[in-house]
Amino acid sequence: MTNELQFRDPALARSLAATLARLVDEIGRPVAVMHVCGSHEQAIARFGLRSLFPKALDVIMGPGCPVCVTDVPEVDEGVVLARQGVRIVTFGDMLRVPGTVQSLADAQASGANIEVIYSPRQAIEIARETDEEVVLFATGFETTAVATAAVILDNPPKNFSVLSAHKYIPPVMEIVAEMPGSRVEGFLAAGHAAAITGSAVFEPFVERHQVPVVVAGFEPMDILAGLVELLELIRNKTPRVANMFPRCVSAEGNIPAQKQLWRVFKPVGGKWRGIAHVPNGNLRLRDEFAHVDARKRFTIDLPSLWDYAPPALAGQCICGDIMAGIRNPRDCRLFNRECVPENPVGACMVSNEGTCKIWHLYGGVPDLEATA
Amino acid sequence: MCLGVPGRVISIHDYTAVVDFWGVRKDVRLDIVDEPVVPGDYILNHVGFAIRRIAPESVAETLELYEMLLRENAGGEDDLMALDVRGEIAGAS
Numbered sequence: 058m059t060n061e062l063q064f065r066d067p068a069l070a071r072s073l074a075a076t077l078a079r080l081v082d083e084i085g086r087p088v089a090v091m092h093v094c095g096s097h098e099q100a101i102a103r104f105g106l107r108s109l110f111p112k113a114l115d116v117i118m119g120p121g122c123p124v125c126v127t128d129v130p131e132v133d134e135g136v137v138l139a140r141q142g143v144r145i146v147t148f149g150d151m152l153r154v155p156g157t158v159q160s161l162a163d164a165q166a167s168g169a170n171i172e173v174i175y176s177p178r179q180a181i182e183i184a185r186e187t188d189e190e191v192v193l194f195a196t197g198f199e200t201t202a203v204a205t206a207a208v209i210l211d212n213p214p215k216n217f218s219v220l221s222a223h224k225y226i227p228p229v230m231e232i233v234a235e236m237p238g239s240r241v242e243g244f245l246a247a248g249h250a251a252a253i254t255g256s257a258v259f260e261p262f263v264e265r266h267q268v269p270v271v272v273a274g275f276e277p278m279d280i281l282a283g284l285v286e287l288l289e290l291i292r293n294k295t296p297r298v299a300n301m302f303p304r305c306v307s308a309e310g311n312i313p314a315q316k317q318l319w320r321v322f323k324p325v326g327g328k329w330r331g332i333a334h335v336p337n338g339n340l341r342l343r344d345e346f347a348h349v350d351a352r353k354r355f356t357i358d359l360p361s362l363w364d365y366a367p368p369a370l371a372g373q374c375i376c377g378d379i380m381a382g383i384r385n386p387r388d389c390r391l392f393n394r395e396c397v398p399e400n401p402v403g404a405c406m407v408s409n410e411g412t413c414k415i416w417h418l419y420g421g422v423p424d425l426e427a428t429a
Numbered sequence: 430m431c432l433g434v435p436g437r438v439i440s441i442h443d444y445t446a447v448v449d450f451w452g453v454r455k456d457v458r459l460d461i462v463d464e465p466v467v468p469g470d471y472i473l474n475h476v477g478f479a480i481r482r483i484a485p486e487s488v489a490e491t492l493e494l495y496e497m498l499l500r501e502n503a504g505g506e507d508d509l510m511a512l513d514v515r516g517e518i519a520g521a522s
């Protein structure tokens with residue numbers, strides 16, 4: 058495991074950490090902030106950043122892992138389609154995510170045709186080589202949804218369709234900000250998602266909730282610098298959007314990509330696993346793309362799955378509370394016992410962006426104080 | 430993943446670029462990139478699509494980080510970031 062701090066510039070890292078400590082002192086009370094990006098959590102864990110954070114600063118990982126928030130019935134839809142004989146192609150992370158009765162990996166083990174892809178384009182290539190119905194079970198946030206939109210707009214073969222479980226980040230930040238008892242005083246937004254949407258997408262949110270949002274890259278220095286900016290905005294009581302990742306993110310974002318995204322998808326309300334119903338949080342195909350919408354093309358007989366009782370252990374999973382920042386994996390009785398990456402109980406233990414898996418792989422508790 | 434792996438554009442045909450990622454050449458679609466891209470430019474790849482042209486002045490520092498991740502591989506097979514970077518490179522076909 059990574060027990061050393063590795064920075065290209067340790068002196069700068071130390072001085073940023075000292076600045077963080079000074080800012081928290083000046084604020085004079087414990088401060089909690091939230092990031093909404095699995096890659097942020099990976100970098101924080103991999104580079105042992107938590108050891109540099111002042112005690113009174115709590116950096117919470119929010120619902121920033123798309124696999125973790127893919128809801129159980131969405132997994133069920135993929136499982137049912139696979140069991141109905143449709144060929145399902147999806148990202149590798151999705152295979153082990155538990156559904157009500159089966160994961161896609163379980164369905165595969167019992168004979169369903171499921172293939173792992175890295176890019177929506179591979180789904181198109183697979184569909185071109187067969188007459189069978191090929192369904193792209195598409196998960197991920199807006200950054201990945203634009204890639205799905207691009208293949209839909211590029212004249213896909215007739216046997217290709219999409220089961221969209223894509224999610225849109227900005228609305229879930231509203232949910233977190235409005236949670237009763239939320240301690241979150243500021244957000245660190247994901248740099249690469251903002252490369253598409255632009256940093257200005259967060260302006261209305263800041264306006265409404267009067268909490269600052271800082272767009273940051275996932276490099277250790279980016280994260281530390283982003284936190285310094287965030288704490289300054291909190292200390293000064295000047296909530297606004299700050300872009301600390303200008304080399305990748307502009308205020309308006311990638312406009313051609315946004316056009317394709319919103320031409321194909323519409324935001325609709327839906328449940329995020331463990332979190333809540335998120336208004337406008339799910340991306341679904343617009344009616345004019347019904348011909349590539351697996352939900353319109355097939356009758357997905359969900360109740361056929363639900364004659365079974367849900368697995369008992371799953372009821373104890375606290376992924377949702379972890380993503381809401383109320384608890385952490387150490388509070389889960391199953392963490393590193395019944396629930397491990399090889400045999401996950403909850404979705405947070407499946408994905409490389411899930412908090413539980415990250416904490417598991419980077420030594421259980423990524424708080425490397427001993428090495429600070 | 431939202432890592433976005435950088436690569437150098439070798440050639441372009443229609444909307445598809447051949448891009449070099451540390452010696453691995455892959456096709457990357459240019460449908461959604463925000464600026465015109467020419468051979469020699471660096472782009473950020475996400476699931477086989479260029480999501481951003483990297484400004485020339487940021488190329489060096491961007492590459493350096495990824496090189497460090499790939500080279501040091503401090504966490505071995507358990508290193509999620511290195512795994513994701515390698516996965517994105519392998520899968521960008």
Ligand code: SF4
Nearest residue numbers: 374375389396403413
């Ligand atoms: S350790 Fe497993 S069961 Fe516990 S919260 Fe995490 S994913 Fe859920």
